Amino acid sequence: MNNSGTMTVTAPTExxxxxxxxxxxxxxxxxxxxxxPELLRRWFGPHGYQLVVCDVDLRVGGTWRYVLCRPDGTxxxxxxxxxxxxxxxxxxxxxxNDYCDAEAGEESLTTIVLVERDNRTTLTSTMRxxxxxxxxxxxxxxxxxxxxESYDRLTEVxxxxxxxxxx
Amino acid sequence: xxxxxxxxxxxxxxxxxxFAALADPTRRAILARLARGEASVMELAEPFAMTQPxxxxxxxxxxxxxxxxxxxxxxxxxxxxxxxxLRDATEWLEGYRRFWSESFERLDGLxxxxxxxxxxxxxxxxxxxxxxx
Numbered sequence: 001m002n003n004s005g006t007m008t009v010t011a012p013t014e015x016x017x018x019x020x021x022x023x024x025x026x027x028x029x030x031x032x033x034x035x036x037p038e039l040l041r042r043w044f045g046p047h048g049y050q051l052v053v054c055d056v057d058l059r060v061g062g063t064w065r066y067v068l069c070r071p072d073g074t075x076x077x078x079x080x081x082x083x084x085x086x087x088x089x090x091x092x093x094x095x096x097n098d099y100c101d102a103e104a105g106e107e108s109l110t111t112i113v114l115v116e117r118d119n120r121t122t123l124t125s126t127m128r129x130x131x132x133x134x135x136x137x138x139x140x141x142x143x144x145x146x147x148x149e150s151y152d153r154l155t156e157v158x159x160x161x162x163x164x165x166x167x
Numbered sequence: 168x169x170x171x172x173x174x175x176x177x178x179x180x181x182x183x184x185x186f187a188a189l190a191d192p193t194r195r196a197i198l199a200r201l202a203r204g205e206a207s208v209m210e211l212a213e214p215f216a217m218t219q220p221x222x223x224x225x226x227x228x229x230x231x232x233x234x235x236x237x238x239x240x241x242x243x244x245x246x247x248x249x250x251x252x253l254r255d256a257t258e259w260l261e262g263y264r265r266f267w268s269e270s271f272e273r274l275d276g277l278x279x280x281x282x283x284x285x286x287x288x289x290x291x292x293x294x295x296x297x298x299x300x
Contacts, residue, residue, distance in 0.1 A: 007264075007267060007268050007271060019267055021267075021271050023271075023274065023275065023278055024275070024278065024279075025278040025281075025282060029278060029281060029282070030274075030278070033274055033277060033278065033281075039277065039281075042273070042277050043270055043271075043273040043274040043276070043277045044270055044273075045266075045269075045270055045273075046265060046266055046269035046270060047269050047272075047273070
């Protein structure tokens with residue numbers, strides 16, 4: 001029908017993971033959905049999860065804080081600081097979760113860029129991780145089919161491995 | 168129940184060790200070989216242009232990560248694949264991907280709804296979202 005709905009994952013540099021996704025909407029709408037608590041509460045998190053706290057101080061230097069409630073009632077705490085805001089096309093913020101607080105340098109930097117064409121918006125979310133190992137492992141594992149060709153063989157090997165292990 | 172651990176890194180410490188061990192292509196190949204059944208160091212060294220000591224080094228990394236265990240047979244000491252850390256790592260990655268793909272599906276639904284409402288109460292913006300030429 002249309003190609004919105006297809007998420008791809010690539011790794012353009014050593015410590016970055018890039019998600020792209022097309023939405024059937026103008027970018028102002030996507031930007032709002034990404035930054036307004038009343039809208040975020042309605043989509044952020046997988047099916048069955050609920051964003052029970054969503055504080056967004058949308059200013060450079062302003063903080064954001066989410067508490068995401070799992071179906072079993074336990075919580076995930078996410079927070080960070082806005083670094084750059086250029087509505088409706090660009091947003092950069094730091095991201096950390098409470099489990100990582102103990103370890104310095106575990107926070108990541110995420111930039112979303114929204115490009116609009118013909119009333120559709122391509123979202124590019126670039127996550128810069130402090131740990132190259134995590135990024136490498138994600139890519140090498142080929143958890144996503146949209147990754148570069150050079151990883152295809154690894155994907156096969158690991159898919160076979162994982163199938164075996166899962167038995 | 169599905170673990171959505173892309174943002175749930177309580178098990179972060181041992182995942183780091185697992186991922187570090189998996190970051191090397193030789194070690195991944197060793198694991199792929201062991202997925203087909205146990206093997207001695209000599210058998211593992213065969214398909215690689217590597218010496219047994221070099222393979223042993225990789226095996227030590229894999230052992231420390233809990234991905235491989237060694238048998239007690241003093242002569243042969245066969246290597247076994249240990250499933251658990253690999254499964255945890257796979258779940259972490261799958262959880263991450265799923266976290267975002269499911270969130271984006273929900274966002275699609277929200278977008279449809281907002282568009283059908285006419286978008287006008289969405290923003291206090293200077294732009295007209297629907298106003299493309």
